[in-house]
Amino acid sequence: MVDTHCHLSRCVGPPGLILERATEAGLTRLMTIGLDEADNREQIALAETFEPVYAAVGRHPNDADGFDRDAGADILELSSHEMVRAIGETGLDFYRDTADPGNQRRAFSAQIEIALETDLPIVIHLRDRQDSDAAAAETFAMLEAAGEDLTVILHCFSVPQRVDQAVERGWFCSFAGNLTYPANGEIREAAVLVPDELILVETDAPYLTPQSKRRQRNEPANVVETAAMLAGLRGTPLDEFDRIVTENSSRLFGW
Ligand SMILES: [Zn+2]
Incomplete structure (x- = not known):
């Protein structure tokens, strides 16, 4: 089993213990995601220290203000580290207004260029205000304009209205704990429509x-609850589903 998206340095408790519980739960690989220049370095340090951990480096859309040429150059430089296997998370977030949309677009397109240049997959965060599709529409358009050489991971898949489009374009759809929330029936319906070769879990x-532990802070070991629900929805035995997502992540991240 794998966790293709976590923020290990923000989880509660010493990383060694968190990873011990993850290993006990059957996890063999984890991708920890950087949010800004300092955070990127923390994730790389964790990946250097702990065997199952790999890192992604980027600038989160909520922190996109102040993104400049130097910030882009820094991501590009870190991306050549042997433990870095993805760019991001990046994208557009019109739900929170912590960063100017223009700055979000600038940071996002710079990271698309970096992903193309380095041939690393790009991890996409996208979030809309309720009943709006604006961030999703623009994010999809920007990714599509980047062309087929870009390998895309839609992290925390929450755009059921666009699942067919994502699949047609060959983008990976990564499902998170919100899949297990009672209100999210549409996400569960979409999860069934993603072919085996494009599905991920995080x-x-x-x-x-995930729902059964919702009052607690999350940690990578809990990926198993989301994976079990995904497998059940898709009518795939859990061990078979485990093999599928582990293989997909190996192909993507070369880990
Ligand atoms: Zn994240």
């Missing part, structure tokens, strides 16, 4: 704790 820990 925690986004310490956020989005």
Whole structure:
């Protein structure tokens, strides 16, 4: 089993213990995601220290203000580290207004260029205000304009209205703990429509704790609850589903 998206340095407790619980739960690989220049370095340090951990480097859309040429150059430089296997998370977030949309677009397109240049997959965060599709529409358009050489992971898949489009374009759809929330029937319906070769599972820990532990902070071991629900929805035995997502992640991240 794998967790293709977590923020290990933000989880509660010493990383060694968190990873011990993850290993006990059957996890063999984890991708920890950087949010800004300092955070990127923390994730790389974790990946250097702990065997199952790999890192992604980028600038989160909520922190996109102040993104400049130097910030882009820094991501590009870190991306050549042997433990870095993805760019991001990046994208557009019109739900929170912590960063100017223009700055979000600038940071996003710079990271698309970096992903193309380095031939690393790009991890996409996208979030809309309720009943709006604006961020999703623009994110999809920008990714499509980048062309087929870009390998795309839609992290915390939450755009059921666009599942067919994502699949047609060959983008990976990664499902997080919000799949297990009672209100999210549409996400569960979409999860069935993603073919085996494009499906992934993640925690986004310490956020989005799966339903049975929802009062607690999330950690990578809990990916198993989301994976079990996904497997059940798709009518795939859990061990078979485990093999599928592990293989997909190996192909993507070369880990
Ligand atoms: Zn995240």
